[in-house]
Amino acid sequence: MDSRDEETPLVVNDLQIQTPKNYAKDVYILSSSFLLVFLAYGAAQNLETTVYKDLGTISLGILYVSFMFCSMVASPVVRFLGSKNALILGTTGYWLFIAANLVPSWYTMVPASLYLGFAASIIWVGQGTYLTSIARDHAKDYNLHEGSVIGNFNGVFWGMFACHQLAGNLVSLAVLRDEKLCAVLNEGSTSGTTLLFTVFLCIVTLGCILMFFIRKSDGKCEKGSPNSSVSFYSSLVSLLKSIITPLLDIRMLLIVPLMAYSGLQQAFVWAEFTKDVVKPAIGVSGVAGAMAVYGAFDAICSLTAGRLTSGLSSITFIVCGGLFAHAIIFLWLLLKYSVTGGILGTIYPLIMAAILGIGDGVLMTQLSALLGILFEHDTEGAFAQLKVWQSAAIAVVFFLCPYISLQTMLVIMVSGISVSLLAFLFLALQVEKVFSSHSHTP
Template sequence: MGDSEVTSGESDDTPGSVANTHNPGRDWRLYNVILLGFSFMLIFTAFMTCSMAEESILRDARKQSNGTFTGSGYTSLAIIYGVFSVANWAGPSIVAVCGARGAMFMGALLYSLFIASFLKPMTWSLYLGSVLVGLGAGVIWIGQGNFLTLNSDKTTMGRNSGIFWALLQCSMLVGNLYVYFAFKGEMNITSQSRTTLFTVLTAAVLLGTLSLLFLRKPPPRTSEPGSVERPDGPLEALKKSFQLLMTRNMILLCVTFAYTGLELTFFSGVYGTCVGNTLYFQPDNKSLIGLCGIFIGIGEVLGGALFGILGSKTNKHGRDPIILLGFLVHLASFYLIFLNLPAKTPFQTSHGPGPYFFTEKYVAVICAFLLGLGDSSFNTQLYSILGDVYSEDSAPAFALFKFVQSLAATAGFFYSPHLLLHWQLLILACGVVLATLSFFLVEWDCRTRHSDDHIKYSHVQQQVL
């Protein structure tokens, strides 16, 4: 897709506008990538901290409300990702009309409303906020994918994806560190503790939203020397999404997209609940939710930083070694979780140890780290391959990614309160096998085509000479 920022309604002649401060002689792309990552870090410090602890927080809120509050964290998350999956189809059109920066700002405002609703939990505001944040997610993530692509090229896409992912996943550290110390030793989460937590999280998401206003206008993308690509209109952007969905490689990538949605469900909502419901970990079972969130974040940040450094290597050797690492790491984590946690903990407390051999806090933390590292392996390489292969249609491509991912996450949150832990782990184990094979087929096809194009180009050059 072309530079959708042209259609955002911003004029370079507007006094005080961000576009007016753009210096054509300076390359702002790396600045944009870093600021984008920082803004998303603040926004998702609030959202991911809320997501991981939501069911535990709302369960205690239900107990304290004397029946006036009946909201469910699993239902809220299912609504979020269900609305998100539908909103993805409108995302490319909104980006085409408002520009990537404007779309991200609007989406971030809706995240702010959702986080603020937890200051005083009410059933109607919880579910209305879930709908709003689902709409916001459908806009903010497509805008992010488009903006990241506009600020990258084939040589920097891997690096920029790694930088953005590492900064984004720092969000798992800050909020969960607060949760760990705030809830340490607490058997139940009090209304005062909840209010303090969500006051801090609301401030963080608002600061991240305001930071998006300082993004600079990226340089226009060109298809030929001296020519600037024209942006797609909203209907054309939607049409391209459907056209891409019919291609072989995109169908294969949809399998990988779906797996990232299922494992997103697990590490962001289910795993923390399982740990909190394991009463064998008392008195630290509630605070251990925050500690596991921290180590998921460490795995995500380490993976993003490492794979960003290796961006130039993936251009030469391909993305499949990193995907293979994610495959092995996730299989190991699923097996250890199966051994460590009781089967009923996704939906009720359990006093006993795990079904096999041991139930240890340090194993729960190790598994959290492995979940984060594996997730970063898959997501950074998906960002890289989409930004590389679909650089001209980035908004429709990222819309399909988020549509399939969020649809799978919705399914995951619907079955999570009903399936025993070992069945959920079996679904994830089968999913990671299919996701890895599908990604390999696309990666190998892209490398073959690139090699063939290089040979044809060399042959033409020889004929010219």
């Protein structure tokens, strides 16, 4: 009897240890951290070209070029650090960039932009890896459908993340309604922005601190730092394999056009839509209002699309809907649209902003879910490829924007939709064909 009594607590302790974790809380902590960090960074980015002119434009161009190249090596870095540590380290780049804006010069902004390119690459690869990993752990522990959990977690994350555009642009709208500060910004003076960037620095600091509170995943993504005794040659070979191997997979090659388009459409909104569509119709202050509408619909659509995601079939349907919505806007601008006065002149840009936001919400949630489902054995490599192609497309638009017309850019966007849609539909058919052949194998 005594021995049984002594064993009983051990059984209870084992049961307590085996109680599955609920990772939903970590999704909200992760999403809140990104919301705060990018609320500050997004608002600061919007002011770069206005306040600092050439310094701001070149800094952003350098940032996205650095982001592109660093994304090529982000996969092994995230694998070495673990996704949680990569997320924490990644936030430091955004903090440093905001801090550099308090003492803007070539000696502070350029190094900060270069470092932010590295930090952004590991934070985004870490985000995709971490979110997919905890979704798999959650689905396994609670016996849920893996694709649905990945879709739901991505929907929550991207929905909350998209709110940074709404909040940040509402702040910008309030700032632009202050005539004195608006005049300071238009003159290119930095004297009126110290308080503004100090507030941004406090916000991004809070987001950095919050990142420490997410738990490590039990999945393989959090484990397996490489042995320090591995030779330099072996490390170099491993790095090259991490860059090249994903591109040897036909599935990845077929997704690349969609990845590149997702970057193109974001850069189009930031660089062309606000300058050539919104500003002529409703003025400088209206840009922030239109972008707030864009962010609101982006957030709503991200949450909705995430809830509807259950597998490749649902992803295919949702992606096609988002691309079709974008195609309507681009063809409208290319063939029919002209700036008009009155209430319609105000409503049209807001409608366009809403539909563009819906398309962005679709692409962000569905691309993340798609990569998580198809590339289970190399999640870091898959998300690194996503950021390589997105940042490359964004950098190209930033550098080409001053030299091409809106009509030329619209032709590029429609072409991008056509190529990415055809490649994606072919991917869906091929994957479905392979799945069907396996399901009929005795």
